[in-house]
Amino acid sequence: MNLPVLKAADFASDQDVRWCPGCGDYSILAQMKKVLPQLGVPREKTVFVSGIGCSSRFPYYMNTYGMHSIHGRAPTFATGLKATRPDLMVWVITGDGDALSIGGNHFIHVLRRNLDINIVLFNNRIYGLTKGQYSPTSGEGQVTKSTPMGSIDHPLNPLSVALAAEATFVARSIDAHVKHLEATLKRAAEHKGTSLVEVYQNCNVFNDGAMSYAQDRTQRPENTIELEHGKPLIYGKNRDKGIRMVGNRLEIVNTADVPADDLLIHDERSLDSTQHFMLSRMRYPEFPEPIGVFRDVQDVATYDDQINQQVEAARGAKGEGDLQALFNSGDTWEVA
Secondary structure, three states, rough: OOOOOOOHHEEEEEOOOOOOOOOHHHHHHHHHHHHHHHOOOOOOHEEEEEOOOOHHHHHHEEOEEEEEEOOOOOHHHHHHHHHHHHOOOOEEEEEEHHHHHOHHHHHHHHHHHHHOEEEEEEEEOEEEEOEEEEOOOOOOOOOOOOOOOOOOOOOOOOHHHHHHHOOOOOEEEOOOOHHHHHHHHHHHHOOOOOOEEEEEEOOOOOOOOHHHHHHOOOOHHHEEOOOOOEEEEEEEOOOEEEEEEEEEEEEEEEEEOHHHHEEEOOOOOOOOOOOHHHHHHOOOOOOOOEEEEEEEEOOOOOOHHHHHHHHHHHHHHHHOOOOHHOOOOOOOOOEE
């Protein structure tokens, strides 16, 4: 029996897409629809869970199962779902406000637990749905509706947080770099464990051009560096610049001035995340900002596998169990 071959259009729902015209979310949606048919997972086995924000409309636009949950708690819903239905492919769709403010605690712990899910974090460095307040990733001094004299907060770096939490797959891509985004989402989906993809996403209404240095194709070669496992860190329109490590710091060099083996070689599979963390601290304009896969560590036990192994062990030792007997066991009280 020949199974139907799914196409990108098969993953599009019948709902009108209600993002602002020109929003970077459209690109992320389009690349996700391209990736899913390549994975060979049926639509009925695919679930998108979101929190609150512009990005969180995503489940409505996918012809799969989905859940629009509550602010910052999408990882919690995803944990319960994946733990009880390990056969499902679960995606968490979130934004810089949803994941890193009210959801910060849940974000950290789903990463450290290594639940086998995929997180796509739309980062536009602003609150879009609530009309332009500053977010945890907004820059210092940024003037917004809630910071008319400029933000005094230090911006949070989501990839540094993820690496500190020992996340096993950490990556970054850009909404306007469509081929790179498609490839990065596919890599994330293929990873066993929690995968995090931060996507630089332009909010053309409330924070337009905030990351144009990386999104604009004419500026991108000089301001970003594409990470490739086992290859030296080289960038620039003419591929004439590189990154090397001197002592415990990174520096930019001209490739014509240093031996090739002086350049830093990217190792995404290293169990020691020190180098990955250093790469996550490279920020424009001092450095080109890395895009691609920072870390991809395999064969780390996942939370959902381990919890189900415990359930099976308990069932084997004690039988199926009796809920009413459990309620009546242990210390009980009779209330007069």
